[in-house]
Amino acid sequence: MESSTTNSPFSVRQERDALIVSFASPARTMSWAVLNGGFCHARHVINHHVDGKDALFCAQPGPWLERAASRLGLHGKIVGMATAVEMRHMVQVSLTERRRPGHLLYHGRLRQRSFGGGPGFCDD
Numbered sequence: 001m002e003s004s005t006t007n008s009p010f011s012v013r014q015e016r017d018a019l020i021v022s023f024a025s026p027a028r029t030m031s032w033a034v035l036n037g038g039f040c041h042a043r044h045v046i047n048h049h050v051d052g053k054d055a056l057f058c059a060q061p062g063p064w065l066e067r068a069a070s071r072l073g074l075h076g077k078i079v080g081m082a083t084a085v086e087m088r089h090m091v092q093v094s095l096t097e098r099r100r101p102g103h104l105l106y107h108g109r110l111r112q113r114s115f116g117g118g119p120g121f122c123d124d
Contacts, residue, residue, distance in 0.1 A: 009027070048080065
């Protein structure tokens, strides 16, 4: 999955068990991430798949994510999160408001459902 357009402030791609958002210039971010969580200016945000039985990750998740980002060839400040969910089903939704566009990145399985007569999506 790659999402990149000319003049876009960011690109999204999936690579080696990781969802990667890369910014054209450092972007203000706020997260509960293991690596560089809180408020910071980041060049990349990653959500990396990890085996929940990985003793190295469980012992030192921050350094594990730093090494994973390095293996992905990412440089600069990286906000790193981890998930045990397989990185197979990706959905990207763009929302546009008058003043600010918004973006939602989701991994998991979605199925269409109807809520109160209208279409919607539900996590599997």
